Amino acid sequence: ETGVTQSPTHLIKTRGQQVTLRCSSQSGHNTVSWYQQALGQGPQFIFQYYREEENGRGNFPPRFSGLQFPNYSSELNVNALELDDSALYLCASSLPGASSYEQYFGPGTRLTVT
Amino acid sequence: QQQVKQSPQSLIVQKGGISIINCAYENTAFDYFPWYQQFPGKGPALLIAIRPDVSEKKEGRFTISFNKSAKQFSLHIMDSQPGDSATYFCAAETQGAQKLVFGQGTRLTINP
Numbered sequence: 001e002t003g004v005t006q007s008p009t010h011l012i013k014t015r016g017q018q019v020t021l022r023c024s025s026q027s028g029h030n031t032v033s034w035y036q037q038a039l040g041q042g043p044q045f046i047f048q049y050y051r052e053e054e055n056g057r058g059n060f061p062p063r064f065s066g067l068q069f070p071n072y073s074s075e076l077n078v079n080a081l082e083l084d085d086s087a088l089y090l091c092a093s094s095l096p097g098a099s100s101y102e103q104y105f106g107p108g109t110r111l112t113v114t
Numbered sequence: 115q116q117q118v119k120q121s122p123q124s125l126i127v128q129k130g131g132i133s134i135i136n137c138a139y140e141n142t143a144f145d146y147f148p149w150y151q152q153f154p155g156k157g158p159a160l161l162i163a164i165r166p167d168v169s170e171k172k173e174g175r176f177t178i179s180f181n182k183s184a185k186q187f188s189l190h191i192m193d194s195q196p197g198d199s200a201t202y203f204c205a206a207e208t209q210g211a212q213k214l215v216f217g218q219g220t221r222l223t224i225n226p
Binding site: 004033035040041042043044045048055056058090092099100101102103104105106107108 | 120146148158160205209212213214219
């Protein structure tokens with residue numbers, strides 16, 4: 001059984017560009033959440049996807065958007081990148097009916113915006 | 115908006131000592147309080163969690179103490195080992211809210 005995987009591992013983008021980050025959930029997990037972890041800070045909830053629909057959103061602007069696919073994998077898209085978007089982006093998946101604290105995190109994608 | 119405050123920011127403990135990390139929360143709707151451990155290059159991993167109707171929970175060398183009236187909870191790591199060196203996050207969850215609220219993190223270093 002593989003855990004949560006994310007790609008790419010690292011990414012460098014220029015301000016104003018767009019980026020897509022990918023996440024493959026753990027086997028059997030149908031719920032995927034995305035978090036932003038700025039350097040030296042705790043993760044902040046961006047949004048959650050369940051059955052291909054957004055199922056809760058944190059305090060992030062609309063230029064942060066996502067998708068979930070029938071195989072439960074997910075994408076995080078960020079448009080019009082800003083310098084403050086530089087962070088580790090974490091994906092977490094959980095089993096049907098599980099609480100948020102029972103989710104499993106991937107290793108993250110380190111995004112640097114210059 | 116910081117709903118969970120964690121301290122200290124960094125902590126150095128000698129091998130065999132007790133590591134103590136504290137958290138305070140504001141939102142009384144929180145109903146689950148997990149702790150996560152994060153190593154460099156890895157995502158956070160669940161360590162131990164407690165509900166507010168329990169004052170203490172112990173799993174191996176890790177203990178959570180919970181003070182509902184003070185809205186505070188803490189993680190104690192007994193007999194700390196160099197392998198415990200990591201960043202620790204407290205968090206809080208409101209059932210049905212689909213999200214975790216994390217503290218700022220504590221970088222723990224255990225000196226051999």
